[in-house]
Amino acid sequence: MTEKTSTYQNVIRQFDKAADLMGLDPEIRKILSKTTNEITVNFPVKMDDGRIEMFRGYRVQHNNVLGPYKGGLRFHPSVDIDEVRALATWMTWKSVIINIPFGGAKGGIQCDPANYSTRELERITRRFTFALGCAIGPEYDIPAPDVNTNAQIMAWILDTYLSMMPPLERNRSLHVVTGKPIESGGSLGRDKATGQGIVFVIEQWARDQGFDLKGATYTVQGFGNVGSWTARLLKPHGARLVAVEDVSGSFSNPEGLDADDLSDYAKAHRGRIAGYPQATPIDPEAIFSTQADILIPAAMENQITAVTAPLLNVRLVVEGANGPTDADGEAILAERGIGVLPDVLCNAGGVMVSYFEWLQNKRSEFWDLEEVDSKLYRKMVSAYERVRDATQAYDVDWRTAAYIVALSRLAKVYKERGIFP
Numbered sequence: 001m002t003e004k005t006s007t008y009q010n011v012i013r014q015f016d017k018a019a020d021l022m023g024l025d026p027e028i029r030k031i032l033s034k035t036t037n038e039i040t041v042n043f044p045v046k047m048d049d050g051r052i053e054m055f056r057g058y059r060v061q062h063n064n065v066l067g068p069y070k071g072g073l074r075f076h077p078s079v080d081i082d083e084v085r086a087l088a089t090w091m092t093w094k095s096v097i098i099n100i101p102f103g104g105a106k107g108g109i110q111c112d113p114a115n116y117s118t119r120e121l122e123r124i125t126r127r128f129t130f131a132l133g134c135a136i137g138p139e140y141d142i143p144a145p146d147v148n149t150n151a152q153i154m155a156w157i158l159d160t161y162l163s164m165m166p167p168l169e170r171n172r173s174l175h176v177v178t179g180k181p182i183e184s185g186g187s188l189g190r191d192k193a194t195g196q197g198i199v200f201v202i203e204q205w206a207r208d209q210g211f212d213l214k215g216a217t218y219t220v221q222g223f224g225n226v227g228s229w230t231a232r233l234l235k236p237h238g239a240r241l242v243a244v245e246d247v248s249g250s251f252s253n254p255e256g257l258d259a260d261d262l263s264d265y266a267k268a269h270r271g272r273i274a275g276y277p278q279a280t281p282i283d284p285e286a287i288f289s290t291q292a293d294i295l296i297p298a299a300m301e302n303q304i305t306a307v308t309a310p311l312l313n314v315r316l317v318v319e320g321a322n323g324p325t326d327a328d329g330e331a332i333l334a335e336r337g338i339g340v341l342p343d344v345l346c347n348a349g350g351v352m353v354s355y356f357e358w359l360q361n362k363r364s365e366f367w368d369l370e371e372v373d374s375k376l377y378r379k380m381v382s383a384y385e386r387v388r389d390a391t392q393a394y395d396v397d398w399r400t401a402a403y404i405v406a407l408s409r410l411a412k413v414y415k416e417r418g419i420f421p
């Protein structure tokens with residue numbers, strides 16, 4: 001049996017590569033290669049049948065030098081301190097690359113939500129929020145949805161957090177979470193934001209490369225929030241989704257799958273795509289070997305590895321998920337001439353619109369969808385251009401360039417402010 005890849009080790013390998021290349025100050029390097037706070041909470045929850053079950057949850061805060069900690073919450077059996085540490089660190093880089101005044105954090109509960117009723121999930125969420133207490137807050141650390149969490153879960157966190165506040169504070173704290181339902185203070189466009197940002201990046205790349213998206217083929221791993229929205233928003237460009245995978249299996253249709261129809265099907269089948277009539281089941285590995293122009297991993301980390309990277313039959317990987325390519329996999333892709341547009345750039349649309357939601361709540365405003373989308377477009381294009389320009393200035397791959405953009409800015413800030421005392 002192979003050892004589980006350390007996701008945080010992967011972050012450090014990416015970090016070291018960029019830091020070496022740009023000659024990052026060794027003192028700054030010490031600071032940024034560590035997380036600031038790592039909170040582990042164990043808490044009891046009453047199950048529907050009266051039993052008590054113990055849960056373990058995490059919140060890791062990597063860095064807040066540019067603004068409040070910000071990052072999603074994940075409910076998944078794989079959640080552990082190593083994974084959350086890595087995800088929190090990526091959030092710091094992402095906020096800098098997209099140029100918003102947030103730091104990086106991430107959290108989650110080690111559990112499989114499919115094993116619990118809705119009432120149990122509500123109690124798990126509320127008890128976790130209570131356990132975190134003042135470790136989160138609207139001007140301090142702001143959670144959002146991630147794998148297996150959604151607007152409903154954010155509404156429960158909001159309600160629990162507000163219930164713990166003194167009455168005068170309650171109406172000032174709506175922005176303690178983002179990705180809320182619209183009626184509870186959410187932003188239009190947040191639901192599709194990550195997929196929308198990915199599609200804006202693909203458009204820019206295609207324009208630079210003189211690549212026609214009309215008739216292009218692509219595959220998607222993961223058909224949840226990120227994967228399904230990306231596919232739905234690529235549809236108007238005339239690109240063809242030829243294979244897709246989620247936890248329920250891998251499926252193909254060389255003629256092209258209709259992303260809207262598949263998304264409706266998944267919604268009606270507990271979020272899963274198995275049994276979709278217009279697709280044929282394929283082997284799990286086939287999601288990697290299917291021939292297409294673009295592969296969009298939008299599920300979990302460590303999917304494109306030394307084992308799967310040799311199978312890839314595409315010209316470009318567009319990372320929708322966080323950390324889908326590990327350092328060994330990336331080296332193989334580079335040798336094979338397969339480009340990678342990295343997570344910290346591609347999926348930054350989610351945190352971007354989370355920032356818009358946070359601002360709207362603080363200012364008691366409500367922006368229309370056109371305003372959200374046009375602001376997101378401008379931010380994604382300028383982030384893309386910053387990273388693209390760094391690939392040319394340093395003659396490096398896109399991930400290393402994105403890290404250089406983030407690390408240069410953070411290094412400047414530490415230099416300006418110094419270290420207390």
Ligand code: NAD
Nearest residue numbers: 146147148194222223224225226246247299321322347350
């Ligand atoms: P989600 O829970 O909505 O969907 C996850 C999807 O991945 C589901 O279709 C699930 O079936 C599938 N999946 C899970 N494990 C899999 C496996 N081993 N093989 C194949 N498919 C598998 O989650 P999401 O919000 O879409 O997040 C997906 C990825 O995108 C994560 O890496 C997350 O951190 C990242 N991300 C999400 C957001 C956001 O706004 N939701 C923002 C930035 C990054």
